[in-house]
Amino acid sequence: MNFWVMLLIRVGLTLAIMLPIALVVIFGELKISAHMQSRIGPYFAGGRFGWAQPLADGLKFLQKEDLVPGEADRTVYKLAPYVVLMGTLATFVIIPISPDLVVRNLDLGVFYLLAVSSLSTLGVLMAGWSSANKYSLMGGLRAAAQLIAYELPLVLAAIGVAIQAGSLSLNDIVTAQASWQWFDAAPTWLNGIISPFMILQIVGLTIFLVASLAELSRIPFDMPIAESELTMGYLTEYSGMRFTMFFLGEYAGLVAMAAVAATLFLGGYWFPWVGDDALNFLGPFVLLSKVMLIAFLFIWLRWTFPRLREDQLQTIAWKWLIPAGLINILVTAFFKVVF
Amino acid sequence: MTTIDPRAAMHLADAAVSIELETPDMTLNIGPQHPSTHGVLRLVAQVDGERVNSVEPVIGYMHRGYEKLAEVRTYPQITALTNRIDWVSGFANEVPFVGAIEKLLDIEVPERAQYIRLILTELARISTHLVFASSYPLELGASTPLMHVMREREHVLELLESVTGGRFHPNFNRVGGVKPAAGGGSTMKKLSQDLPAGFLAATEAAMQNVMDVCDDVDRLVTGNELFLARTVGVGVIPAAKAFEYGVTGPNLRASGVKYDLRKVESLLPYDDFDFEIPVGLNGDCFDRFVVRVQEIRQSVAIVRQAIAKIPAGPLRAKVPRILKVPQGEVYVRAENPKGEMGYYIISEGGRIPYRLKIRSASFSNLSILPWVLEGALIPDLVAILGSLDFALGDVDR
Secondary structure, eight states: OHHHHHHHHHHHHHHHHHHHHHHHHHHHHHHHHHHTOOOOOOOSTTSSSSTTHHHHHHHHHHSSSSHHHHTTTTTHHHHHHHHHHHHHHGGGGGOOSSSSOOOOTTTHHHHHHHHHHHHHHHHHHHHHHTOHHHHHHHHHHHHHHHHHHHHHHHHHHHHHHHHTTTTOOOOOOOOHTTTSSTTTSSSSHTEEEEEEHHHTTHHHHHHHHHHHHTTOOTTTSOOTHHHHHHHTTGGTTOOOHHHHHHHHHHHHHHHHHHHHHHHHSTTTTTTOOHHHHHHHHHHHHHHHHHOOOOOOHHHHHTOOOOOHHHHHHHIIIIIHHHHHHHHHHHHHHHHHHHE | OOOOOOOHHOOOOHHHHHSSSOOOEEEEEEEETTTTTTOOOOOEEEEETTEEEEEEEEEEOOOOHHHGGGGGGGHHHHHHHTTTTTTGHHHHHHHHHHHHHHHHOOOOOOOOHHHHHHHHHHHHHHHHHHHHHHHHHHHTTOOOHHHHHHHHHHHHHHHHHHSSSSSOOOOOTTTTOOOOOOOOOOOOOOOOGGOOOEEEEEEEEHHHHHHHHHHHHHHIIITHHHHHHOOOOOEEEEEEEHHEEEEEOOHHTTTTOOOOOHHHHOOOOOGGOOOOOOOOSOHHHHHHHHHHHHHHHHHHHHHHHHHHHTSSSSOOOOSSSSBBBEEEEEEEEETTTTTEEEEEEEEEESOOOEEEEEEEEEHHTTTTHHHTTTTHHHHHHHHHHHOOOOHHHHHHH
């Protein structure tokens, strides 16, 4: 009984905290893209700065008819958005928010993370297949091809971090970054320098960010949606509530990926020269600002670049990212063993 | 002698064939309602996965029967139709049409009117190419250039509006010259009010903005690695093929052919100006993009020179109130922003033409689609389609 109540509270809290953050990122995207394009962006909703625009959009979508194409596979079609959202939200469970605050501290954290984050692609494939629309189908297949190409670099980048930290648990990875130690037996002067993995694992960080862009289907890797090619890809037939789910899932996924990257590479909730007691209070804000930093990077890239082609994406993944990831692992392991 | 059971042999042959999965082509209807067909073009594509095996363009969704409509309208009335053919460059469509009538009537257009026509044609060209420079990156997924370029295009449209009163459909040309400018009063009485006050200064300012935004485009788009990856070597049209299909305009020049009607034969005094004809090297999507951006710069140069030496004088030759065109045939063509645009008029005398044939650039440019899209990937299909820069109104008329 107690276990289930606690679980419910934790899941509820995760939803209650993470979904508003996704809304903030949506608002950020609206505003930042507007300013990049010499527009003003949302202005009226909510009174000031149009802060309520994502809410207003969501409410509008809820009022729209929930269309299901006649030829569609109804069950799969209706289920798909929730699979996408679920896969994304499940990621939040293991993100340490402060030294003491984490929904579940899994020993196999990184492993769980990578397994769960690929679930949402399953939802995308379901959506593409069940829509009974050729554009949707192509979008779904592109998403599947993209998943195969980009799970690997993602995993390889994370393995580098796991080797360096000596653990797969996200809490331990954060602690390792907070330890001020580059390697166990590194010279003392070196160990006095702050050491988030973004410095030592810079290759890993780059691979991870590129791969997560592809995983999130954002420009320059938004081929599964590719508005000008496939109208809206797997989203073509969706409307109303279910479209909102996809939309929310997309941004929740962005927040999740940013949170994972922040935890793995930027030190998560940890901030130098702040003690553990203070971090219990400040940790969430530190993590949030790191998440926002990465989210800003994603938004910035999206509104700057054109879209790549599917075959070019595969080339980047297989010819560049995966070899680079393997070399990164080798070098990391070498230093780990030598020192 | 061993005999082979024919049925077993067939079975074996079947087995050999079925090792390769039989995947029939999928028919994909691209358009008429599709984000990248710029209106109502429909492409019936046979695709094998992402690869396009063949494409059949289906046009006519925007056929408005202008050639037929022209047969029941007086010549001045038809001018209003012509600027709706390629709505993006409305003004440039009018000029060859009134030029054709002037040729039939043997009217000498006053020099100032010719200069005004030339300036406004070049402004229309700048505006058209700016639309291309803004929308083409959008086809490739980059949405930011759209806003920056459209903002400067707005200044150009404002210039057009200040003179003609219309942004897209100026309807400003008259047989024998141009209309008195908006708010300018009657031409005959007030010669000084032909161009609105401050027009020349405003044009200079707008031209500077256009040049700046061209530099922005070069920085944001042309040099972008991802843009290069998507466009270089994609949709190559060799010059010989371009000739075969009657491709004209920037699409032809991107294939390396230095052919511009402004230099060859022109109604307007282009000989008075110094300008280059930018040409491409390979005839791929990238060249078509770069050629157009370069053409904007050349047009700016022309406009600047024209402002500097626009002569004074009347705006319109003496033309009878009721225009009666003598019997005869005439074909007049001009370099439209999208390519060669021509009007073939058959007159049997009187106020309305017997027949009007419009040779529009986009129609001929599109005819190369089945050839150039064969074997392309779907993302390349979008890139190639966009790079040909057509307006559906110009295709269907």
